Amino acid sequence: MSEENLKSMNDLVAMCKRRGFIFQSSEIYGGQGGFWDYGPLGVELKMNVKNRWWRAMTLRRNVVGVDSAIIMHPETWKASGHVDGFIDPLVDCKNCKARFRADQIDLSASCTNCGESGTFTEPRDFNLMFKTQIGPVEDSAATAYLRPETAQGIFVNFNNVQGTMRQKLPFGIAQIGKAFRNEITPGNFIFRQREFEQMEMQYFVKPGVQMEAMEEWKQARWKWHLDNGLRSDHLQWEPHGPDNLAHYADAATDIEYKFPHGWGEMEGIHSRTDFDLSQHQQFSGKNLNYVDQLDGNKKYIPYVIETSVGLDRTILALMCDAYRLENAGDKENERVVMKFHPKIAPIKFAVMPLMKKPQLEEVATKLFADLQENYLGEYDVAGSIGKRYRRQDEIGTPFCLTVDFDSLEDNSVTVRDRDTMTQERISLDKVKSYLAERL
Numbered sequence: 001m002s003e004e005n006l007k008s009m010n011d012l013v014a015m016c017k018r019r020g021f022i023f024q025s026s027e028i029y030g031g032q033g034g035f036w037d038y039g040p041l042g043v044e045l046k047m048n049v050k051n052r053w054w055r056a057m058t059l060r061r062n063v064v065g066v067d068s069a070i071i072m073h074p075e076t077w078k079a080s081g082h083v084d085g086f087i088d089p090l091v092d093c094k095n096c097k098a099r100f101r102a103d104q105i106d107l108s109a110s111c112t113n114c115g116e117s118g119t120f121t122e123p124r125d126f127n128l129m130f131k132t133q134i135g136p137v138e139d140s141a142a143t144a145y146l147r148p149e150t151a152q153g154i155f156v157n158f159n160n161v162q163g164t165m166r167q168k169l170p171f172g173i174a175q176i177g178k179a180f181r182n183e184i185t186p187g188n189f190i191f192r193q194r195e196f197e198q199m200e201m202q203y204f205v206k207p208g209v210q211m212e213a214m215e216e217w218k219q220a221r222w223k224w225h226l227d228n229g230l231r232s233d234h235l236q237w238e239p240h241g242p243d244n245l246a247h248y249a250d251a252a253t254d255i256e257y258k259f260p261h262g263w264g265e266m267e268g269i270h271s272r273t274d275f276d277l278s279q280h281q282q283f284s285g286k287n288l289n290y291v292d293q294l295d296g297n298k299k300y301i302p303y304v305i306e307t308s309v310g311l312d313r314t315i316l317a318l319m320c321d322a323y324r325l326e327n328a329g330d331k332e333n334e335r336v337v338m339k340f341h342p343k344i345a346p347i348k349f350a351v352m353p354l355m356k357k358p359q360l361e362e363v364a365t366k367l368f369a370d371l372q373e374n375y376l377g378e379y380d381v382a383g384s385i386g387k388r389y390r391r392q393d394e395i396g397t398p399f400c401l402t403v404d405f406d407s408l409e410d411n412s413v414t415v416r417d418r419d420t421m422t423q424e425r426i427s428l429d430k431v432k433s434y435l436a437e438r439l
């Protein structure tokens, strides 16, 4: 049997649309660049990943969660440096009006869109934050921003969380939520979007121990990606050297995934010093010091290790990694199969009566209801059994359970494994434990 990994993003985009994972946003109006909608299977996949991240964070005794507002006080973004510094240099092609990030193209070469040479405008600064206004009066005093990262919602709640949860250093605050960036060149499917979701955690530590904490989080985050089923040879570290370290960071590294378009950042792990809390203390005038009772009530601003992973990029990596084309070109045996880790798979099982016959459906419906108490499944009675298997393979369902005429005699079903396609007979009363062991 031959097996190919995903070769082109277009194949994945087509599968996602065909099977209900991800759709172009506002598709009936022609779509909107940089925005995507998750369909019924995509949203389940997303939920599974979010839950795994949330549990990995908050099951630690010293990490708690928040869910802060998307629109924050505009001063937040002055303090964080985004108003002045969250800027990309932008150029336009004078001929075709296509826009590019000046740092991503060769300004002395021809336009990659229309082929004209020497047509670029001078680079000008473009702030990536989406602006909006609060209240009915459109003046600059009412200007607000859609958050470009969830992190600042954590920093401004530092005192609230530390006080109410009686946290002692080291402790972390986790948040999952939408972020918005008016990217000049969105693309590569959901890799670079204008609206996306982040899963961020800020870990507050005593100054001086940040490198130790960073090492601990690097290991934990790498392991998390492997536990989701990503192949280790598709992951790499990309440490930031002194030239590309943000001005507030004293160390930073990314976890990159090998996407079809090349290696790309999926997660950043940054040692952000006391920059953010110090800035918020200065801009808000509120005291954000921590009183260290274990160190003679010394007061200081904690240092921070941040882990920041894109939910959509994690989903993209998981889908690229899971995608397999088997027996390409062999019409009878060709299949696309999404080899998701069973814990990630959106649908865990499918129950299929061999035919649309009341006796079979009676057993199948009962089995389905019984399993659905614990796992999300599909009930499929339409079309040939081969076609039904192919559909479940393509959406990554680990187990298909077929009820046939023998089932009426022996109270057993055929369980088919997605990856090996092997089939075994399992007694109806053992199916639940069979799935429990494997899911």
Ligand code: GAP
Residues within 6 Å of the ligand: 148, 149, 150, 151, 181, 183, 190, 191, 192, 193, 194, 195, 196, 197, 198, 200, 265, 266, 267, 268, 306, 308, 309, 310, 311, 312, 313
């Ligand atoms: N708080 C730190 C921060 O926001 P970042 O490197 O700008 O750092 C963190 O973003 C993660 O968010 C990235 O590693 C990536 O996974 C995701 N991300 C950033 N911009 C994105 C975009 N335009 N579309 C999708 N995901 C994005």
